[in-house]
Amino acid sequence: MATHKLLLLPGDGIGPEVMREVEKLIGWFRKRGTGFETETDLVGGAAYDAHGVAISDAAMARAMNADAVLFGAVGGPKWDGVPYEARPEAGLLRLRKDLGLFANLRPAICYPALADASSLKREVVEGLDIMIVRELTGGVYFGEPKEIVTLENGQQRAIDTQIYTTGEIERIARVAFDLARKRRNKVSSAEKHNVMRSGVLWRKVVTQVHGDEFADVQLEHVLADNCGMQLVRWPKQFDVIVTDNLFGDILSDIAAMLTGSLGMLPSASLGAEDSQTGHRRALYEPVHGSAPDIAGRGLANPLAMIGSFGMALRYSFGLIEEADLLERAIAQVLAAGLRTKDIAPAGANAVATSDLGDAIVKELETLS
Missing domain, CATH: 3.40.718.10 (Isopropylmalate Dehydrogenase)
Structure with missing residues (x-):
C-alpha cells in the first residue's frame, strides 16, 4: 500500500x-x-x-x-x-x-443546496462550476524593486514592480489549457493590455501557446476589470480563467462569494x-x-x-x-x-x- x-x-x-x-x-x-x-x-x-x-x-x-x-x-x-x-x-x-x-487552482462551485446563500440571484449562480488559474510566484508580489523611499522634499514614494517573463506566462497558460481540455474546453485569459506592458506580453504569449499547442481549446481575451464585472453579471459564461498573481487574487475572491x-x-x-x-x-x-x-x-x-x-x-x-x-x-x-x-x-x-x-x-x- x-x-x-x-x-x-x-x-x-x-x-x-x-x-x-x-x-x-x-x-x-x-x-x-x-x-x-x-x-x-x-x-x-x-x-x-x-x-x-x-x-x-x-x-x-x-x-x-x-x-x-x-x-x-x-x-x-x-x-x-x-x-x-x-x-x-x-x-x-x-x-x-x-x-x-x-x-494556483481555485475552483468556484455552487452546490444546488447553497444557491440561495449567494448574494446573487439563484438563476445566476445555480450550477456554477468555474476554475480560476492564478500565476503565483511572479508579478507584483515578488517583483523588484519593492520599497518605500523618502524623497528630498520629505515625501515618501512607494514602489511595487510588476514583472513577467515569457517562460512564466507559458507555463501557467499550459496548466490552464490542460485543465480546460478536461472540463468544457474554454479558457478566458484576463489581463490589462490596454494600460500595462506586462499585459501586452501576457496576451501575446498566451495567444502563441494556444496557437502552437492548444488550438482545439476555445480562447478568449478579457480585460481583468471587465472579467470582475462579468463574474458578477453572468459567471456561468466562464470555464477556466487564467490570470496573473494580482488579478488572480482579486478575481478568485469575487468568485468565492458567488458560492x-x-x-x-x-x-x-x-x-x-x-x-x-x-x-x-x-x-x-x-x-x-x-x-x-x-x-x-x-x-x-x-x-x-x-x-x-x-x-x-x-x-x-x-x-x-x-x-x-x-x-x-x-x-x-x-x-x-x-x-x-x-x-x-x-x-x-x-x-x-x-x-x-x-x-x-x-x-x-x-x-x-
Whole structure:
C-alpha cells in the first residue's frame, strides 16, 4: 500500500479548527486502507511566537520532503507590529516561492443546496462550476524593486514592480489549457493590455501557446476589470480563467462569494512536474483568512479546508474515486440542510464546525 506523506500546517485563528476536521477525514480514509503519514508544524503567527520567524527552516525542510502540504490560515491583529519580513503571511509566501508553486487552482462551485446563500440571484449562480488559474510566484508580489523611499522634499514614494517573463506566462497558460481540455474546453485569459506592458506580453504569449499547442481549446481575451464585472453579471459564461498573481487574487475572491461564502472555496498550488517521477510539489489551502474574530467559537466553516484536502486526493495522490466520494458526501450533507453560520439562512439554526465535519464522516460511511 502506497503511503502518502502529508505536512499539516494549521496556522492561526480558525486554521487549527478547520484542520481538525480534515484530520478526522484522514483518519477515516486510513481505516479504509488509504495510507497517510502525517506531520504537523507551525506557520504564521504561531511560528513567530515560537521561533521569531513566519516559518522555520525545519518546517520548510518537512514541506520539501512531503508529497503535499495542507495549510490552514495565518495572521491576525496580534502580529500587526512584527517586522515586515517576519509577518505571518511571509510564511505562506516562502512556501510558495521555495516549493516553486507557480500554479494556483481555485475552483468556484455552487452546490444546488447553497444557491440561495449567494448574494446573487439563484438563476445566476445555480450550477456554477468555474476554475480560476492564478500565476503565483511572479508579478507584483515578488517583483523588484519593492520599497518605500523618502524623497528630498520629505515625501515618501512607494514602489511595487510588476514583472513577467515569457517562460512564466507559458507555463501557467499550459496548466490552464490542460485543465480546460478536461472540463468544457474554454479558457478566458484576463489581463490589462490596454494600460500595462506586462499585459501586452501576457496576451501575446498566451495567444502563441494556444496557437502552437492548444488550438482545439476555445480562447478568449478579457480585460481583468471587465472579467470582475462579468463574474458578477453572468459567471456561468466562464470555464477556466487564467490570470496573473494580482488579478488572480482579486478575481478568485469575487468568485468565492458567488458560492455563498469564502468558507466554501478551496485551492491548490502546484509546482512544475518532475521529469523523472511526474510528481508536482503542492500546497492545498482554503481561500478564507484566519478570521480571528470567530476563532475558538466553533463558528468556522470547514468546507473550504475539507475541499482543499479533496483537491490533494485528486491532484497529488491520484485518488480520484476517493475525491469523488468526498465531494458527494459534502453535497449530501448540504442537501440535508446542515449549515455553519456563514451559509445558514437568516433565522435558521447553524451547526458547529465539528458537527459539520462529523456529518461528512458519517455520510462517507453511508456512501461507501
